[in-house]
Structures are given as C-alpha cells and as structure tokens.
Amino acid sequence: MANRIVIHADRAKGTINRNIYGHFSEHLGRCIYEGLWVGEDSPIPNTDGIRNDVLQALKQLKIPVLRWPGGCFADEYHWKDGVGPREERKRMVNTHWGGVVENNHFGTHEFMRLCELLECEPYINGNVGSGTVQEMSEWVEYLTFDGVSPMAEWRKRNGREQPWQVKYFGVGNENWGCGGNMRPEYYADLYRQFQTYVRSYGDNRIHKIACGPSEGDYHWMETLMKQAQRFMDSITLHYYTIPGSWSEKGSATGFPESEWTITLRKALHMEELIARHSAIMDQYDPDKRVGLIVDEWGTWYDVEPGTNPGFLYQQNTIRDALVAGITLHVFHRHSDRVRMANIAQLVNVLQSVVLTEGERMLLTPTYHVFNLFKVHQDAELLDLHETVEQIGSGQEALPQISASASRDAEGRIHLSLCNLDHRSGASVAIELRGWIEGDLQVKGSLLASERTDGHNTFDSPDRVAPAAFTDFVVEGKQLTANLPPMSVAVLELTAR
Numbered sequence: 001m002a003n004r005i006v007i008h009a010d011r012a013k014g015t016i017n018r019n020i021y022g023h024f025s026e027h028l029g030r031c032i033y034e035g036l037w038v039g040e041d042s043p044i045p046n047t048d049g050i051r052n053d054v055l056q057a058l059k060q061l062k063i064p065v066l067r068w069p070g071g072c073f074a075d076e077y078h079w080k081d082g083v084g085p086r087e088e089r090k091r092m093v094n095t096h097w098g099g100v101v102e103n104n105h106f107g108t109h110e111f112m113r114l115c116e117l118l119e120c121e122p123y124i125n126g127n128v129g130s131g132t133v134q135e136m137s138e139w140v141e142y143l144t145f146d147g148v149s150p151m152a153e154w155r156k157r158n159g160r161e162q163p164w165q166v167k168y169f170g171v172g173n174e175n176w177g178c179g180g181n182m183r184p185e186y187y188a189d190l191y192r193q194f195q196t197y198v199r200s201y202g203d204n205r206i207h208k209i210a211c212g213p214s215e216g217d218y219h220w221m222e223t224l225m226k227q228a229q230r231f232m233d234s235i236t237l238h239y240y241t242i243p244g245s246w247s248e249k250g251s252a253t254g255f256p257e258s259e260w261t262i263t264l265r266k267a268l269h270m271e272e273l274i275a276r277h278s279a280i281m282d283q284y285d286p287d288k289r290v291g292l293i294v295d296e297w298g299t300w301y302d303v304e305p306g307t308n309p310g311f312l313y314q315q316n317t318i319r320d321a322l323v324a325g326i327t328l329h330v331f332h333r334h335s336d337r338v339r340m341a342n343i344a345q346l347v348n349v350l351q352s353v354v355l356t357e358g359e360r361m362l363l364t365p366t367y368h369v370f371n372l373f374k375v376h377q378d379a380e381l382l383d384l385h386e387t388v389e390q391i392g393s394g395q396e397a398l399p400q401i402s403a404s405a406s407r408d409a410e411g412r413i414h415l416s417l418c419n420l421d422h423r424s425g426a427s428v429a430i431e432l433r434g435w436i437e438g439d440l441q442v443k444g445s446l447l448a449s450e451r452t453d454g455h456n457t458f459d460s461p462d463r464v465a466p467a468a469f470t471d472f473v474v475e476g477k478q479l480t481a482n483l484p485p486m487s488v489a490v491l492e493l494t495a496r
C-alpha cells in the first residue's frame with residue numbers, strides 16, 4: 001500500500017485560527033533576560049532594550065499572539081513591582097525558576113512594547129495563586145482604562161498616555177499545581193470571583209481565559225465547564241511531550257533510536273486529549289462558544305548538561321520539527337474548538353524557535369516549521385483524506401505521513417507533509433478533487449536532516465534549514481511527492 005492523499009479543494013471545513021501559531025514567554029531561565037531583553041545600554045544592538053536580531057527573526061514568523069509573564073511565574077508575579085523607573089524597581093527572587101534575582105526590568109511597558117514591535121496580540125496571565133482580586137483588577141485598569149482613575153493616572157506618569165488594547169487575559173495558571181494546588185471546585189469559585197473584576201473598559205473587550213486541565217484530567221475540565229463556563233470565553237489545556245518520565249525525561253540530542261518513535265507517538269496523543277476534552281465541553285457548550293486554548297505545549301527533555309536545571313534550556317532537532325508539524329496538524333483538525341495554542345517557549349526555554357548565547361543567535365528546526373507553516377494562518381482548512389503506511393505495529397505503530405491542506409485568501413492551496421519515518425523515504429500520491437482552475441503548478445520547501453538528532457549550533461547555524469523541494473512529479477491535477485526520511489515539506493499548489 002502506498003501513501004495516498006485526496007484533497008477536496010471545494011470543501012472548506014472552517015478557518016485555521018492564526019492564534020494556533022501563538023507563542024509563550026516566561027520569566028524563566030534566559031527567555032526574557034538575554035533572550036529578548038538586553039536593556040537599552042547593552043552592546044547587543046537593540047530597540048528600546050529588546051535585541052534586534054531576535055526581534056527580526058521573530059517578525060518573520062508573523063507571531064499572532066504572545067503569552068506572558070508565565071507559566072508558574074505568573075502566580076508569583078506582582079505587576080506593580082515591574083512599572084516605574086527601572087532603577088527603582090524591586091528586586092525579587094524567582095523562587096520557581098532557578099532561585100535567581102529578578103530585577104523587574106522587563107515589566108508591563110516593556111512587554112507591551114515587544115508586542116507592538118512584533119505586531120502581535122498580547123495575552124497577559126494574571127495571578128490568582130498568590131495575588132488578590134484587587135491586584136488583578138487594577139492591572140486591567142492600568143493597561144486599558146481611558147479616563148481619570150488612580151491606575152490610569154499612574155500609567156500616564158510612567159510615560160504611557162494612551163491605554164493599550166489587551167484582548168486576552170488569563171485568570172491564573174496551572175492552579176491545580178504551581179498556581180496554588182487547588183481542587184477544581186475551589187478554583188472554579190475563585191475563577192468566578194476574580195473574573196468579575198476583570199473589566200472591559202471603553203472599546204477594549206477582554207476575552208477571559210480560565211485555567212483548564214493538565215493532560216488527561218477530565219474531572220478538572222468537567223468541573224470547570226459545569227460550574228463556570230458561562231463566565232469564560234476560553235479554557236486552557238497544557239500538555240508536554242516527554243519521551244521518558246518527569247524524573248528522567250530523556251535527552252534532546254544523542255537519544256536512542258527507540259526515543260524517536262516514543263516521542264512522536266506521545267506528541268500525537270494531543271489528538272486524543274483534544275477530542276476527549278472537546279467532548280466534555282460539547283456537553284455544556286454545544287454551540288462551541290467557549291474556545292480551547294492549548295497555551296503550553298511542546299517537547300520537554302532533560303536540560304542541556306552543564307546548564308542550570310531551573311532554566312529548562314534544551315537543544316532542538318529535526319525530531320522537534322516533526323513534533324511541531326504533527327501537532328500543528330492536530331490543531332488544524334480541531335480548529336472548530338482550538339482557538340489558540342502557544343508553544344513553550346519562545347527563546348532559550350524548552351521547544352524554542354530561537355536560541356541565544358551572548359550576542360549570538362540561531363534559528364532552530366522548530367523555527368523553520370513555524371516559518372514554513374505560517375501560510376496556513378487564517379486560511380480555509382480543506383477536507384483531506386489520507387490512507388497512509390504504518391511504521392511499526394500494534395501499540396507501537398505510527399503513521400508514516402501526517403498532512404494538512406488549506407486555501408489562502410488568494411486562492412493558493414498549501415499542503416504540509418511530515419514524514420515521521422526516520423529510516424525510509426516516503427512516496428505520497430496526491431489527488432486534488434473539486435479543483436476547476438486547471439492543471440497544477442507546484443513549488444515547495446523542505447526541511448530534512450540525515451540524523452535523528454540533526455540540529456543547529458552557534459558555529460554551524462544552518463545545518464538544518466529549509467531548501468527548495470523539487471522531488472515531485474505533476475500530472476494534470478495529481479502529483480507524487482517523494483519525501484526523504486524524517487522531513488517536513490510545504491507545497492504551494494496553484495493553476496498553471
């Protein structure tokens with residue numbers, strides 16, 4: 001049996017929300033400090049303290065939305081410590097992540113400037129675990145109130161006359177764990193209380209986000225939907241791909257062959273999690289008013305040897321590129337419920353798109369997937385049927401191919417293909433049905449590596465980088481593509 005894909009060009013299945021391509025930045029390790037923020041006096045070229053090289057790289061990705069300040073840090077963060085003259089800001093201990101000093105130099109104004117420079121929506125996560133209703137309420141007032149009020153006046157004194165537009169606001173993070181170790185019944189009540197004071201001022205409409213479950217905690221989802229769904233616009237889900245266990249996660253590079261398959265299989269578990277959580281949501285919200293936001297996902301390995309264990313710094317290989325590709329395809333398939341996703345994390349932490357070392361920067365294989373896949377943002381998801389080979393058998397089996405197709409506003413069709421097989425190339429016969437525009441013209445890009453742990457280093461930053469993809473044959477409205485082992489390709493299909 002060969003791999004066969006049928007794309008129905010005339011059957012759109014809804015829009016792929018661009019927010020599925022969102023990112024996450026936390027005060028953790030070298031994500032904010034060094035990765036994004038170097039300060040205005042740094043020898044590293046910067047714009048208002050934000051490093052230019054990283055900024056330029058991230059702008060390419062067309063990041064739609066960026067979550068901040070955490071993560072676990074969010075429920076320890078007191079936003080008032082991070083506004084006003086920088087030299088007067090409080091220094092605190094980042095107890096959760098490495099016990100390092102947090103000087104609060106990157107705060108509300110700096111984050112909002114970063115979003116402005118990236119032209120993305122801010123998604124701010126408030127503190128429920130160790131914060132107060134008043135503190136959360138005043139943050140929203142400080143950010144968005146246009147008028148005379150203590151917080152608006154304070155914002156103006158701190159140099160920002162106009163309020164900002166803030167759409168996405170999270171009420172707590174992982175409140176079942178680092179955000180307060182709460183039971184779902186207790187958090188549901190707290191959520192109802194805190195969100196009451198998260199006000200929409202003027203024309204700024206806040207989209208309220210409740211803290212949802214970890215992985216397969218269906219009881220948490222059920223309780224929140226039952227007790228609080230009418231007070232929320234979205235609810236979150238966190239799921240990380242860990243090849244081993246929490247105590248021995250596995251290495252990001254130099255891993256045994258068996259961990260290739262385990263990792264991809266665990267990544268594909270996202271499909272079941274979303275399907276089962278969505279089924280619960282459907283019972284309480286059959287019209288799908290409430291969105292599911294997967295605001296933490298990605299691979300999590302043992303930290304790079306010799307680095308601070310609290311900094312969660314890991315390398316990023318072609319295996320991560322495949323995890324990114326197949327997970328984004330899962331989100332596409334569930335775009336009726338999944339309205340946003342935020343890979344963890346943007347720079348230097350977990351499955352990052354960018355790594356830095358002092359003044360040097362590299363783009364990871366995951367970066368290249370996000371860059372190739374950005375053509376799917378806000379495009380119409382097309383009905384697609386795949387009949388694909390299996391790698392392995394029984395519980396161990398993996399599909400050889402994962403695919404997704406969309407049509408953009410200009411009528412171009414983009415087909416993304418992942419070959420999960422680390423040993424063999426894959427031939428894929430693709431048929432386009434319902435396409436009346438004429439014979440096909442195809443062009444494509446390919447990301448591949450000859451090693452399962454192929455990755456970029458600061459000395460060889462382009463070992464794993466996209467190249468033109470030409471190994472395909474077009475006949476009328478059909479094409480056959482030959483993918484090398486462990487590769488990701490994106491094809492553009494237009495009329496000749």
Ligand code: AHR
Nearest residue numbers: 070071072073173174344
């Ligand atoms: O992304 C790292 C951490 O993982 C986040 O702070 C937390 O929310 C999750 O447990």
